[in-house]
Amino acid sequence: MNAMPPLQKQRKLSLKERYAHLTRDLGWETTYQPMDKVFPYVAYEGIKIHDWDAWEDPFRLTMDAYWKYQAEKERKLYAVIESFAQNNGHLNITDARYVNALKLFLTGVSPLEYSAHRGYAHVGRHFVGAGPRIACQMQAIDELRHAQTQIHTMSHYNKFFDGLHDARHMHDRVWYLSVPKSFFEDACTAGPFEFLTAISFSFEYVLTNLLFVPFMSGAAYNGDMATVTFGFSAQSDEARHMTLGLEIIKFMLEQDEGNVPIVQRWIDKWFWRGYRLLSLVSMMMDYMLPKRIMSWAESWEMYFEQAGDALFEDLSRYGIRKPKYHEVAAKEKHRLSHEVWSIFYNYTQAAAFHTWLPSEEEMTWLSAKYPDTFDKYYRPRFKAWSEMAAEGKRFYNQTLPQLCTTCQIPMGFTEPDDPTTICFRSAEYKGERYHFCSDGCKDIFCHEPEKYVQSWLPVHQIYMGNCGGAEVKDVLAWYHLNFGVDNFDYEGSPDQKLWDEWQAQKAANPV
Amino acid sequence: MTVSAIGRYEFKARDRLENFHGNQVVYFHWEEHLLYCAGLALPLPPAMPFRTVLTDILPGCYGLHPEWPQVDWSRVTWMLDSRPFKPVMDASLAANHIGHKSLLRFWTPGLHGIGGIATC
Numbered sequence: 001m002n003a004m005p006p007l008q009k010q011r012k013l014s015l016k017e018r019y020a021h022l023t024r025d026l027g028w029e030t031t032y033q034p035m036d037k038v039f040p041y042v043a044y045e046g047i048k049i050h051d052w053d054a055w056e057d058p059f060r061l062t063m064d065a066y067w068k069y070q071a072e073k074e075r076k077l078y079a080v081i082e083s084f085a086q087n088n089g090h091l092n093i094t095d096a097r098y099v100n101a102l103k104l105f106l107t108g109v110s111p112l113e114y115s116a117h118r119g120y121a122h123v124g125r126h127f128v129g130a131g132p133r134i135a136c137q138m139q140a141i142d143e144l145r146h147a148q149t150q151i152h153t154m155s156h157y158n159k160f161f162d163g164l165h166d167a168r169h170m171h172d173r174v175w176y177l178s179v180p181k182s183f184f185e186d187a188c189t190a191g192p193f194e195f196l197t198a199i200s201f202s203f204e205y206v207l208t209n210l211l212f213v214p215f216m217s218g219a220a221y222n223g224d225m226a227t228v229t230f231g232f233s234a235q236s237d238e239a240r241h242m243t244l245g246l247e248i249i250k251f252m253l254e255q256d257e258g259n260v261p262i263v264q265r266w267i268d269k270w271f272w273r274g275y276r277l278l279s280l281v282s283m284m285m286d287y288m289l290p291k292r293i294m295s296w297a298e299s300w301e302m303y304f305e306q307a308g309d310a311l312f313e314d315l316s317r318y319g320i321r322k323p324k325y326h327e328v329a330a331k332e333k334h335r336l337s338h339e340v341w342s343i344f345y346n347y348t349q350a351a352a353f354h355t356w357l358p359s360e361e362e363m364t365w366l367s368a369k370y371p372d373t374f375d376k377y378y379r380p381r382f383k384a385w386s387e388m389a390a391e392g393k394r395f396y397n398q399t400l401p402q403l404c405t406t407c408q409i410p411m412g413f414t415e416p417d418d419p420t421t422i423c424f425r426s427a428e429y430k431g432e433r434y435h436f437c438s439d440g441c442k443d444i445f446c447h448e449p450e451k452y453v454q455s456w457l458p459v460h461q462i463y464m465g466n467c468g469g470a471e472v473k474d475v476l477a478w479y480h481l482n483f484g485v486d487n488f489d490y491e492g493s494p495d496q497k498l499w500d501e502w503q504a505q506k507a508a509n510p511v
Numbered sequence: 512m513t514v515s516a517i518g519r520y521e522f523k524a525r526d527r528l529e530n531f532h533g534n535q536v537v538y539f540h541w542e543e544h545l546l547y548c549a550g551l552a553l554p555l556p557p558a559m560p561f562r563t564v565l566t567d568i569l570p571g572c573y574g575l576h577p578e579w580p581q582v583d584w585s586r587v588t589w590m591l592d593s594r595p596f597k598p599v600m601d602a603s604l605a606a607n608h609i610g611h612k613s614l615l616r617f618w619t620p621g622l623h624g625i626g627g628i629a630t631c
Binding site for chain 2: 044
């Protein structure tokens with residue numbers, strides 16, 4: 001018999017070697033097909049790359065390490081979700097009004113995580129360089145995990161509260177959800193470099209703290225330990241995502257001087273797109289959290305004005321300046337949340353969450369946070385609405401709003417220098433009129449009108465007869481919203497009734 | 512400017528007139544009355560007389576505002592698509608050059624929001 005030669009014990013590869021095999025060894029010059037056929041989207045945006053190997057990979061994460069970390073985080077997260085459910089964690093939140101922030105998150109943000117998964121999977125296929133390709137593919141898996149864990153975390157609330165039952169369907173149809181949906185579709189239909197500038201840089205790097213910190217701290221402040229744990233579970237991924245955002249910008253800027261004006265235009269565009277999207281967060285922070293963390297104006301100052309100053313100072317050596325209209329955002333910070341809450345207060349009859357009038361105590365907080373605007377412009381409006389409500393005539397706007405063609409938000413934002421006059425901007429293209437809420441949104445349209453003439457504006461779609469019918473009830477049925485349950489004021493809602501019953505039981509049976 | 516694209520990139524406007532079943536969209540905004548949070552969108556037949564909009568349509572839009580009953584149309588000032596505008600009351604929207612997706616902003620002298628506060 002032939003003896004088997006003794007197996008050579010293979011030396012274990014170092015992390016660095018394994019990473020090199022995973023990335024550089026899996027990227028090669030194709031020969032059966034020309035490279036430009038294999039990577040058809042990499043040149044048309046005008047970005048010039050001379051050396052893909054110049055891409056720095058700060059994390060050098062291999063697949064086995066990735067699975068190990070993520071699995072560990074999942075185990076912890078699901079243990080917390082489980083115990084939250086078993087201990088009826090929803091009874092420990094500050095107030096049932098808080099759940100409306102989750103409704104907005106689940107219908108507005110979680111589907112974006114899924115869109116991000118698709119977007120990164122797509123561009124991860126289309127970059128020539130192995131470094132960015134791997135980074136994008138890992139982020140694609142992260143985003144899918146985020147969508148999934150968010151749905152699992154919040155599904156507990158769906159057992160008790162209204163408006164959480166069909167987030168995916170609502171995301172595609174409900175009028176205000178066209179704001180986040182169209183934002184992401186705009187990014188996903190761009191080329192791979194613009195997509196990364198839009199999502200990895202402008203959103204993940206520049207603006208993400210304004211989305212996640214408020215939601216996750218808001219959850220912590222309001223006793224929602226399940227959502228807080230999700231936040232922690234996503235945090236280390238976010239650090240990687242932010243790094244990818246900065247890497248892609250520096251890579252493009254260092255590769256060719258001709259890339260600078262293209263990148264600057266994308267930064268301008270996606271800063272403004274992202275900022276408009278975050279106006280939904282501003283209202284969540286100032287109005288929807290029963291226990292507040294900080295005001296929108298404070299968080300804008302901390303996370304954009306201070307952090308952004310340092311970032312753009314750093315990028316100035318490449319010839320990049322701060323995004324256009326950042327000064328408009330600074331002027332708007334003392335009114336943004338009040339204007340957005342007003343829009344939702346006007347149209348709560350058609351929303352998948354409740355709105356309400358702030359209590360006297362909450363208005364005191366708003367006055368203190370917004371000393372120059374709240375008492376002058378917004379407190380009197382709440383007074384008028386509360387008088388109407390006291391007479392049993394809760395104010396609802398009976399007519400559908402005009403929408404901005406670009407951001408798709410109702411035209412409720414005011415002139416940069418006058419908080420009492422709505423900012424109307426318009427443009428003509430091929431004989432059609434288009435309307436915008438701001439110079440920022442108008443500029444974006446005027447640069448690529450062919451893209452935005454396709455905007456699926458929910459109000460116009462209703463008038464065209466594409467949304468289930470002409471009456472509010474018909475449209476809400478088409479949205480899969482339960483009329484009289486998911487919509488209207490919090491005051492008198494089934495959510496409120498249930499919460500009040502629980503509180504009464506708690507009071508009757510003190511532990 | 513045009514879109515950077517990998518091929519031909521041309522689309523018909525999604526909101527073109529022919530999609531509205533004989534109506535055109537007209538936007539209205541009552542200035543200095545931000546109890547109504549935004550401009551309003553209405554589908555209206557182009558043949559509708561301007562006066563009918565004031566008597567039959569706008570009251571259903573703005574009627575909940577306590578200042579609405581005091582509006583005196585003979586004193587109202589108008590802007591149509593960024594230009595000063597004097598409506599011919601008995602002429603149709605079309606004859607008044609109010610087109611698809613036109614914006615009409617109007618100011619009501621003496622009425623500047625509840626308590627004179629334009630955000631109300």
